[in-house]
Amino acid sequence: MSEQKNTAEMLVIGGGVIGTSIAYHAAKAGIDVVLVEKNQFGAATTSQTARAFRTYFPRKPHDSEMATRSLAEYKQFSETMGVDLGLENLGLLTILTSPQQVAELEADLADHREAGAAVEMVTAAQAVELNPWLDPDTIEAAVWNPATYRIKPEAIVQGYVEGARRHGARLFSNVAVTGLDSDSGVVSTTAGDFTAQSIVIAAGPLSGDVAKLAGLDLPVWGQFAELLHSDAIRTDRDVHNLPFTFHPVSGLKTMGMGKAFLVGLERISKQDGLRDIWYQAAVDELPKWYPELEGVKLYSAWTGSLDVTPTKSAIIGKGTGKHERVLFAAGFTGHGLAQAPLAGQIIRDLYLGHHPNVDLTPYSLGLNLARLEAF
Known part of the structure; x- marks a missing residue:
């Protein structure tokens, strides 16, 4: 590469949905952008999802706002990018199991509505009408979020990659970062050195390690994750179009895929050899909420790593001093699909010196470092 090609105004590290969104929005604004990705674009965390996009995050209205505002861009994707995202409306049911939980989340709904999210409290009977596989005896009430969709992650990345290139961005796959000097703006890679005015770390679970190359403490790390799928269910009832259903108390998440159920489970660590314990917990938990699925076998659909933070929300911002x-x-905790469009716009605005039209307080590095110390 020539010296000219090895310079840029902005160098983005990471070619998943967040990094490619940043590259697209920055390039569209006239910024000279280079992006490097150590694998294929969208091949890591972005591909390791349930392929669902939701706009309600209990007790996190800031994340609901990010997702709701991002949805507007996705709805225009076919027109603006020429790529079909395969949006299928599913809706999200968040199952509540006690009067206390109902009271807590009902009080929280006003903040989500103010953030633009479509949410309403529904009765147990209404929840079962929306998802007939549920056991009504286990439900006190539920929060219904109709703006939840099945979506194609690979199509999002494709659209952003092609869009960024149309606006002059240079994107390189299979290029790993080996060094980062934030003072000089030099980023060393397996394809040579690049020099940039600004360096954007959007490397998913590897973001913390990349930041360490520059001596920056960015508390983002990878957490093992796995999604299971059931056998095909012998039934005449619809499974594929069931709403995405989340049980906060147990951490169980389900959605339909063809005639099978996709199943995820939070709460139990899958690190340090505890995967078998986690798997058995998922097997035991499923029939508690879905009695008809008693005895259904579960198999691994995929395993991977999610980028997590102390606050369980992303860290978005700009370094200070020598950084x-x-x-x-980074650190979107598996929700990068839901927040990528707005994240790209925020980084673009920060680079340009504009004040983002988003309150970044819940996403601040300082808040996450303080939470980490509290641990």
């Missing part, structure tokens, strides 16, 4: 040329957008 002032470093920007970051």
Whole structure:
């Protein structure tokens, strides 16, 4: 590569849905962008999802706002990018199991509505009408979020990659970062050195390690994750179009895929050899909420790593002092699909010196470092 091609105004590290969104929005604004990705675009965390997009995050109205505002861009994707995202409306049911839980989340709904999210409290009977596989005796009430969709992650990345290139961005796959000097703006890679005015860390679970190359403490790490799928269910009832259903108390998440159920489970660590314990917990938990699925076998659909933070929300912002040329957008905890469009716009605005039309307080590096110390 020539010296000219090895310079840029912005160098983005990470070619998943967050990094490619940043590259697209920055390039569209006239910024000279280079993006490097150590694998294929969208091949890591972005591909390791349930392929669902939701706009309600209990007790996190800031995340609901990010997702709701991002949805507007996705709805225009076919027109603006020429790529079909395969949006299928499913809706999200968040199952509540006690009067206390109902009271807590009902009080929280006003903040989500103010953030733009479509949410309403529904009765147990209404929840079962929306998802007939549920056991009504286990439900006190539920929160219904109709703006939840099945979506194609690979199509999002494809659209952003092609869109960024149309606006002049240079995107390189299979290029790993080996060094980062935030003082000089030099980023060393397996394809040679690049020099940039600003460096954006959007490397998913590897973001913390990339930041360490520059001496920056960015508390983002990878957490093992796995999604299971059931056998095909012998039934005449619809499974594929069931709403995405979440049980906060147990951490169980389900959605339909063809005639099978996709099943995820939070709460239990899958690190340090505890995967078998986690798997058995998922097997035991499923029939508690879905009695008809008693005895259904579960198999691994995929395993991977999610980028997590102390607050369980992303870290989005700009470094200070000797790290002032470093920007970051990482730690989306598996929700990057829901927040990528707005994250790209925020990083673009921070680079341009514009004040983002988003309150970044819940996403601040300082908040996450303080939470980490509290641990």
